[in-house]
Amino acid sequence: MNKLTLFLTAAIAAGVSTTAAADDDLWIGVKAGTLGLGVEATWRPVPYFDVRAGYNAYTYEDTRDEAGLAYDGELDLSTAYVTANFRFPLSPFRVTAGVFSNGNEVVLNSRDDDSFQIGGTTYQAADLGRLEARGTFDSIAPYAGIGFDFRIGNTIGLSFDAGVLFQGEVDVAMNATGPIASNSTFLAELEVERQELEDSIGDYEYYPVVSLGFTVNF
Numbered sequence: 001m002n003k004l005t006l007f008l009t010a011a012i013a014a015g016v017s018t019t020a021a022a023d024d025d026l027w028i029g030v031k032a033g034t035l036g037l038g039v040e041a042t043w044r045p046v047p048y049f050d051v052r053a054g055y056n057a058y059t060y061e062d063t064r065d066e067a068g069l070a071y072d073g074e075l076d077l078s079t080a081y082v083t084a085n086f087r088f089p090l091s092p093f094r095v096t097a098g099v100f101s102n103g104n105e106v107v108l109n110s111r112d113d114d115s116f117q118i119g120g121t122t123y124q125a126a127d128l129g130r131l132e133a134r135g136t137f138d139s140i141a142p143y144a145g146i147g148f149d150f151r152i153g154n155t156i157g158l159s160f161d162a163g164v165l166f167q168g169e170v171d172v173a174m175n176a177t178g179p180i181a182s183n184s185t186f187l188a189e190l191e192v193e194r195q196e197l198e199d200s201i202g203d204y205e206y207y208p209v210v211s212l213g214f215t216v217n218f
Contacts, residue, residue, distance in 0.1 A: 026218045027157065031056075033211025035165075036077040040213060048087045052098075055080045067196035068117060069131065071108040078103035079165075083143065092148045100143055102167060106135035106201055119189025128186075129178025133194070135201055138168035145209060151217075159213040164206050172198040 027042040036058025044050035060075040083098030110116065110131035116123050145163015174194040180186045 027215040028218055029157075029159065029213045029215030031159070031161075031211045031213030033161070034207070034209055035079055035211065038211075040215075042085075042215065048089060050085045050087070052083045052085060053081065063111070066108065066200045067193060069193075070111040070113070071131075071133075072111055073109075074107040076103075076105045076107060078105075079141075081143065085147065087149070092150050094147045094149065096143070096145045096147050096161065096163060098143045100141045100165060102137055102139055102141040102165070104137055104167060104204075104207070106133075106170065106172075106204065108133040108135075108197075118186070119192040121186075121189055123180065123186070125178075127178050127180040128176050129181065131174065131176055131193075133172055133174040133197055135170040135172045135198070135204070137170055137204070141165050141167045143209065151215075155217050157215040157217070159211075159215060161209065161211045161213070163209045165209050167205055167207050169205050170198060170201055172201070 025044060027044075029040050029042070031038045031040055031054070033056075035056040038054050038056035040052055040054030042050050042052045056077060056079045058077045060077070062073050062075075064071060064073055066073075079100045079102055081098055081100040083096050085094045085096050087094040108131075112125070114125055116125065116128055116131065118128070143163055143165050145161055147159060147161040147163075149157055149159050151157035172194055174190060174197065175181060176186070176190065
């Protein structure tokens with residue numbers, strides 16, 4: 001290895017070391033919030049700006065009435081993301097914008113009952129079986145929010161985020177498991193129920209994001 005190569009290698013190593021020390025180059029953390037439990041990496045190439053990438057997942061279970069029927073429900077959360085964060089000088093405050101790969105779903109299964117009111121007609125459980133519904137959202141969803149980063153000794157830190165994930169309108173697929181499932185008259189009434197259910201869970205279009213995180217500088 002000649003002297004020029006040695007000099008360039010040493011200069012690059014010194015530059016990387018200085019950048020890491022000055023700009024807190026790489027932070028790894030865990031977080032918890034309305035998108036579930038997650039992991040996150042933060043890279044700060046220049047002062048007052050960083051890029052973050054992470055993954056969140058969780059399943060919330062609930063029993064609830066939707067569109068006049070009782071369901072056992074799940075909100076299955078699964079998101080991966082990249083965000084750009086613009087920090088304010090001499091302040092923990094930042095503004096965040098990003099994009100999420102969105103696998104969030106709403107899964108509903110009708111609770112056991114003797115009969116079901118579907119589209120104005122009463123159906124017996126022996127004929128209908130069970131109603132199953134799945135609501136999905138846009139696979140790519142933009143995000144906007146604010147945050148605060150509190151760091152101690154350039155080694156550990158706490159973060160807080162609040163914002164909105166723009167998931168788009170929910171798209172509900174619905175079917176029955178019983179012998180009447182392919183009947184044309186029943187399918188027409190089931191479509192009415194599906195549209196009512198879609199309207200009932202439409203609030204998930206704008207999903208509120210709040211999280212707390214713990215980070216370590218590497």
